[in-house]
Amino acid sequence: MRQATTILEIRTSGRGFTDITRSIADWLGSQGFAEGLLTLLCRHTSASLLIQENAAPAVRDDLTAWFERLAPEGPHYAHDDEGPDDMPAHLRATLTGVNLQIPIAQGRMLLGTWQGIYLAEHRRIPHDRQIAVHAIGE
Amino acid sequence: MRQATTILEIRTSGRGFTDITRSIADWLGSQGFAEGLLTLLCRHTSASLLIQENAAPAVRDDLTAWFERLAPEGPHYAHDDEGPDDMPAHLRATLTGVNLQIPIAQGRMLLGTWQGIYLAEHRRIPHDRQIAVHAIGE
Amino acid sequence: MRQATTILEIRTSGRGFTDITRSIADWLGSQGFAEGLLTLLCRHTSASLLIQENAAPAVRDDLTAWFERLAPEGPHYAHDDEGPDDMPAHLRATLTGVNLQIPIAQGRMLLGTWQGIYLAEHRRIPHDRQIAVHAIGE
Numbered sequence: 001m002r003q004a005t006t007i008l009e010i011r012t013s014g015r016g017f018t019d020i021t022r023s024i025a026d027w028l029g030s031q032g033f034a035e036g037l038l039t040l041l042c043r044h045t046s047a048s049l050l051i052q053e054n055a056a057p058a059v060r061d062d063l064t065a066w067f068e069r070l071a072p073e074g075p076h077y078a079h080d081d082e083g084p085d086d087m088p089a090h091l092r093a094t095l096t097g098v099n100l101q102i103p104i105a106q107g108r109m110l111l112g113t114w115q116g117i118y119l120a121e122h123r124r125i126p127h128d129r130q131i132a133v134h135a136i137g138e
Numbered sequence: 139m140r141q142a143t144t145i146l147e148i149r150t151s152g153r154g155f156t157d158i159t160r161s162i163a164d165w166l167g168s169q170g171f172a173e174g175l176l177t178l179l180c181r182h183t184s185a186s187l188l189i190q191e192n193a194a195p196a197v198r199d200d201l202t203a204w205f206e207r208l209a210p211e212g213p214h215y216a217h218d219d220e221g222p223d224d225m226p227a228h229l230r231a232t233l234t235g236v237n238l239q240i241p242i243a244q245g246r247m248l249l250g251t252w253q254g255i256y257l258a259e260h261r262r263i264p265h266d267r268q269i270a271v272h273a274i275g276e
Numbered sequence: 277m278r279q280a281t282t283i284l285e286i287r288t289s290g291r292g293f294t295d296i297t298r299s300i301a302d303w304l305g306s307q308g309f310a311e312g313l314l315t316l317l318c319r320h321t322s323a324s325l326l327i328q329e330n331a332a333p334a335v336r337d338d339l340t341a342w343f344e345r346l347a348p349e350g351p352h353y354a355h356d357d358e359g360p361d362d363m364p365a366h367l368r369a370t371l372t373g374v375n376l377q378i379p380i381a382q383g384r385m386l387l388g389t390w391q392g393i394y395l396a397e398h399r400r401i402p403h404d405r406q407i408a409v410h411a412i413g414e
Contacts, residue, residue: 001139001274001277003413005311005381035143037177037272039313039377043388045329051236053183053228058217062225063232070208070346079334087338090329094339098327098391099377101177101237103272105143110270112181115236132386134313134379136274136277136412137141139277139412173281175315175410189374191321191366196355200363201370204347239315239375241410243281248408250319253374274412275279 003136004031010129012047012121015085017060020131021117025109028135034107036137042098043130046089046122050096054116067092067122089122096120104137141274142169148267150185150259153223155198158269159255163247166273172245174275180236181268184227184260188234192254205230205260227260234258242275279412280307286405288323288397291361293336296407297393301385304411310383312413318374319406322365322398326372330392343368343398365398372396380413 006027012018028038042049053059071091073084080086100117103110111117119129144165150156166176180187191197209229211222218224238255241248249255257267282303288294304314318325329335347367349360356362376393379386387393395405 001141003277003311003313005379005386007386035141037141037175037274037313039379041378041386043386043391045327045335045388045390050232051183052232056217056219058215059183059225059228061216063229066209066229071342076341077334078337079332081332087335090335091339091342094326094328094372096232097235097373099237099375101239101377102179103143103177103270105270110143110145110179110181112183112268114183115181130388132379132381136313139279173279175279175313175412188370189321190370194355194357196353197321197363197366199354201367204367208346234370235373237375239377240317241281241315241408243408248281248283248317248319250321250406252321253319 001138005134008131008133010119010131012127012129014126015121015124017118017120019116020119024117027133031135033104033135033137036104036135038102038104038109039134040100041132043132046093047129048093048096048098048120049100050118050120051100051115052118053114055114085124092122139276143272146269146271148257148269150265150267152264153259153262155256155258157254158257162255165271169273171242171273171275174242174273176240176242176247177272178238179270181270184231185267186231186234186236186258187238188256188258189238189253190256191252193252223262230260277414281410284407284409286395288403288405290402291397291400293394293396295392296395300393303409307411309380309411309413312380312411314378314380314385315410316376317408319408322369323405324369324372324374324396325376326394326396327376327391328394329390331390361400368398
């Protein structure tokens with residue numbers, strides 16, 4: 001049994017979703033685990049991680065609209081140090097959380113056919129984001 | 139230290155919750171881990187996993203109504219390839235997520251007394267669902 | 277490779293957030309892992325875990341108001357065995373979930389600079405809460 005850890009650096013293009021499935025798969029492939037457990041942690045409080053539909057782009061559009069409905073921008077927040085998109089970004093990050101875990105079998109992540117791994121950027125403008133990645137297995 | 143992996147197949151009966159605590163416990167018991175970590179991944183984007191109250195069925199009724207309030211069906215979605223319950227199912231799955239992790243001690247999951255593990259089906263009709271299950275420990 | 281498990285006991289002071297980052301870090305430090313994976317499980321269905329902003333207290337005030345907006349108290353719940361704050365507490369716990377995972381490197385949790393670990397108490401009055409804590413690595 002052994003383990004491997006890295007920090008993945010992602011430049012987002014502002015509010016929206018970045019598909020990081022390939023980046024994760026490439027790193028995992030380079031580590032040579034046949035069976036194990038992969039863990040991801042987004043190291044920010046206004047960006048988050050989720051697994052969702054990887055085929056229809058309209059799903060991401062609807063997700064964006066839904067985040068805006070559940071945690072709208074507005075003058076009703078106590079915390080607005082960094083502007084009107086600051087607190088809504090924290091709330092939307094709370095909705096999906098910053099953690100994911102994926103079992104590994106036969107050298108690959110056990111994702112379903114239609115599942116992709118997404119980094120959700122909840123601030124309006126592009127940011128440099130870090131994702132801690134850990135694998136354990138053999 | 140060793141690990142074990144399986145795919146659990148669950149037939150849901152349409153929208154609602156399936157208690158999978160016993161199925162998971164049975165598989166785990168057959169693997170003989172005294173101490174370790176259990177990970178579950180629902181391999182779908184319109185079904186999800188959660189840990190909730192295992193005693194009062196009314197809790198699940200209220201959860202269902204709440205999911206319907208936060209992510210209602212309606213004509214306002216861009217993605218409706220599979221009908222009006224398609225996009226709300228993705229959103230409700232996002233609310234709870236598709237991952238769970240449970241430490242194992244003395245051969246059993248360290249769940250609280252009132253905690254059960256549920257597969258939430260968010261589509262109207264029954265589906266065959268797969269849950270990837272991984273255990274590591276000794 | 278080795279592992280360690282404990283149950284952390286936390287007394288909450290009623291509805292709100294308890295910063296448990298230091299308690300977790302202290303236990304982890306006492307276990308001497310250089311690299312590994314930390315897992316937390318809140319063993320309750322009306323309290324939950326989340327990683328959020330550790331600097332501005334206003335973020336927690338806004339989070340509390342948001343939980344109250346998404347899952348308000350009211351007479352419309354089927355489950356109210358323990359009073360009007362019972363079912364909203366289950367729903368708010370569902371929003372954030374009861375699980376967290378954090379990779380460990382150089383003997384420390386790989387949290388971001390602004391990330392803290394919080395136990396969210398969703399019942400009105402103080403409760404004794406248990407968090408199962410598991411670490412694996414070397």
